[in-house]
Amino acid sequence: MPSLVRRGDLLVTVSTGGRAPGLARKLRRFLEGLFGPEWAGRLDQVAAQRNEWRQAGNTLPEVARKTDEFVDQQGWLS
Template sequence: MIPLALDPARVPIALAGNGPLAVRRLTQLREGGGDPVVYSPEPDGELIDLAGERLVRALPFTSDLDAVRVLFVMGLEPAVEKTLAEMARARGVLVNVEDVVPLCDFHSPSVVRRGDLLLTVSTGGRSPTLASLVRQRLETLFPEAWAERVSAIATLRDRLRGEKASMSAIAKATKELIAREGWLP
């Protein structure tokens, strides 16, 4: 596996599915800054509310996938999920079919967000439970205060870059700030 962090402002994402898994994935994508088109032939009330104007009450056609680079699929019949995965791949779209490892081009890690700090855990789809347990541990090690800490570090970095400091001087100042504040034991 190769870890990547995608910018949803640059990489068009779509979701195809129904049910609680679709709601959960859409929520995660939105938390990451995404606003995917949601294809759902049988959306429930929660998915309808969450997807809003981005909801299409059907599965995507092959031509719909031309505007997409990443497709998440879940909560559909296995044969439909397989067909969507094959259609997407034929168009050069990366696919993740929830809990169907052979149909996945990538796996979504468990995520801890603290402002701009993004911590992820992945088992390559081998044990979502383990990834979730490690994520829970990271949540305790990196509390919400880290959002402000990252912001303070970014402010320091921006100021030093504006003063034309070298990258090594910026790294040194950052390490000193973190040590002085005792943010990492």
């Protein structure tokens, strides 16, 4: 059974295929610390930006690039 970290629509899972449930549980706890409740709002921000970029006529590769740049500018993963 996978270990889940849910923050709004953001879902991060860890599975060991049933081989090490204790490890999956420990990794889930670690990820819970990395992905706090604020990530639900961050996902909403990215989704809103994505909708704007798509409505402006950007292609999917352009949207992917802009998403990378947006996340980097926010410093969420640094």
